[in-house]
Amino acid sequence: MKKFFINTYGCQMNVHESEKLAGILFRRGYERAQSNEDADIILLNTCCIRETAETRILGNLGMIKKIKEKRPDVIVGICGCMPQKPGNAEMLKKRCPFIDIIFGTFNMYKLDEYLDAAENHEKISEIWDKEDKTDDAPIRRDGDIKAFVNIMYGCDNFCSYCIVPYVRGRERSRNFDDIVSEVCSLVRDGYKEITLLGQNVNSYKGGAPEFSHLLRALTTFDGEYRIKFMTSHPKDFTIDVAEAMASSDKIADFIHLPVQSGSDRVLKAMNRRYTSEDYLNKIEMIRSYIPSVGISTDIMVGFPGETEDDYKDTEKLVEKVRFDNIYTFIYSRRSGTVADKMPNQIDLSVKKGRIKRLIDLQFEISDELAEKCVGKTYRVLCDSWNNGIASGKSSCDKTISFQSERNCYGEFLNVKVVKTKKNKLIGELE
Ligand code: SF4
Structure with missing residues (x-):
């Protein structure tokens, strides 16, 4: 079974778009790899809001080039907003000719089609697509x-x-x-x-x-x-x-x-x-x-x-x-x-x-x-529990750590803040 790895850069919007890419890949019968090194399909879901992000992505492409040299059958795709910045798709084609698929945020729903083409050794570069059907993508x-x-x-x-x-x-x-x-x-x-x-x-x-x-x-x-x-x-x-x-x-x-x-x-x-x-x-x-x-x-x-x-x-x-x-x-x-x-x-x-x-x-x-906050009680959604140490967020977005013998991951609980430690809130279950 083929394995994929998605490298996600940038904001929560991109994290969610990677969940949509993963949905398409799972529907294709692929499974998730642990890293780029053991993947058959490597995707970079990029962000170009800050220059530093773009520099980091270009650096990572250097490392992916080495993987492609060792395993030429690996399919490399780059998507997200970096290729959509005017001039960037051309720059990527020139600087990184080993990339198989270049696509943008508007046409991620076409990933299936692009992978079929790449498996037939075709190169794809398609940026704008006014159909914008990303909501049709399955989500993992x-x-x-x-x-x-x-x-x-x-x-x-x-x-x-x-x-x-x-x-x-x-x-x-x-x-x-x-x-x-x-x-x-x-x-x-x-x-x-x-x-x-x-x-x-x-x-x-x-x-x-x-x-x-x-x-x-x-x-x-x-x-x-x-x-x-x-x-x-x-x-x-x-x-x-x-x-x-x-x-x-x-x-x-x-x-x-x-x-x-x-x-x-x-x-x-x-x-x-x-x-x-x-x-x-x-x-x-x-x-x-x-x-x-x-x-x-x-x-x-x-x-x-x-x-x-x-x-x-x-x-x-x-x-x-x-x-x-x-x-x-x-x-x-x-x-x-x-x-x-x-x-x-x-x-x-x-x-x-x-x-x-x-x-x-x-x-x-x-x-x-x-x-x-000390002395106040908050309704906390526990989002992490490990060996009796739990933490979660209040409705007003405060992170509070507390002890719980029971694994309470995913539960809403009342937690009273009893002390602080370097800005961090420590609480007790009520
Ligand atoms: S232009 Fe950029 S910074 Fe301004 S509101 Fe839109 S996304 Fe936010």
């Missing part, structure tokens, strides 16, 4: 209690630093009834945490007046489970969504709301279409509906032209919001984006200095927030 999920569900694809926002609208296309929402029926089946099959995925879930328009209607429809099934979603754009996050979240325990009290910068000048240059005040008002609105909400964000430092004062505005915003978690990034140039052509690109040493200061600041905040 990686987990048994957590699942991803796509609700939309693409993005219309054109933030000046971002390549996504160019490689993933314009926004397309999935049909409302299809999503409801997929989530219903997952709940029936025992999944406890379902994350709705989209580049900008708050602009969902697949047959419902707005995203909040979809959220409400997904809370109507029997049993205990949680709906999460990501990613939200601050300009599109509405009161209706906050109300829907507050109205049901089945929607997690957690929002990932990328702010990117606290400087209005930088936000304008990024084309984010909100000010720091708009963002702070939105946070206040969300907290008024869901006082216990957990909020995380993305922050990029060193955007072209970012001055020390701009950076300090970001620090001020972080101090005001007191995020539960921040994901920090150093701005890196992406050819094909507006920001790549902007003057005043910032020196790497300055960017590194700023990101370190920001991480240190957040560390202090996280420390204080963790202390405030």
Whole structure:
């Protein structure tokens, strides 16, 4: 029996797309290999959002070339958003002629057809396919209690630093009834945490007046489970969504709301279409509906032209919001984006200095927030258990470790936080 190995790079969207590729390969009768070395089919499901990801993928292709030299019958395929970046498919064909199949995110449902051709020693390079039938692909999920569900694809926002609208296309929402029926089946099959995925879930328009209607429809099934979603754009996050979240325990009290910068000048240059005040008002609105909400964000430092004062505005915003978690990034140039052509690109040493200061600041905040959790009880979904040590996430996305003699993996439990250890929460079963 033939074996496959999928190398996945990038975000949860790509992780889920790899589950769809795996679904097609299992349907073909193939089984999973443990590594590239013992696979007959090697796929690289790529991401080109950051330059570092692209560099890493090219490095890994060097290692895969050696496998192909030793075993010429191995089929190598590359897909995802990297080949869809203009010029990249040609570059890959030239630099890596050993690749058998090059395809994009729109036509992954054709993998069967491509493998038939590659087994006949044909080379395939097919990037755009407007049919976009990825939802028809069978899915082989990686987990048994957590699942991803796509609700939309693409993005219309054109933030000046971002390549996504160019490689993933314009926004397309999935049909409302299809999503409801997929989530219903997952709940029936025992999944406890379902994350709705989209580049900008708050602009969902697949047959419902707005995203909040979809959220409400997904809370109507029997049993205990949680709906999460990501990613939200601050300009599109509405009161209706906050109300829907507050109205049901089945929607997690957690929002990932990328702010990117606290400087209005930088936000304008990024084309984010909100000010720091708009963002702070939105946070206040969300907290008024869901006082216990957990909020995380993305922050990029060193955007072209970012001055020390701009950076300090970001620090001020972080101090005001007191995020539960921040994901920090150093701005890196992406050819094909507006920001790549902007003057005043910032020196790497300055960017590194700023990101370190920001991480240190957040560390202090996280420390204080963790202390405030001591004595509180959270409803935790246990997602790991090993020899009596368990851990899981609360509805507001706090990770809590606790002891349990019994294997409680996949169960919802009440856990009281009793102490902290370097920002980590330690609890006891109630
Ligand atoms: S909202 Fe902006 S950063 Fe997010 S995917 Fe769309 S263009 Fe990129």
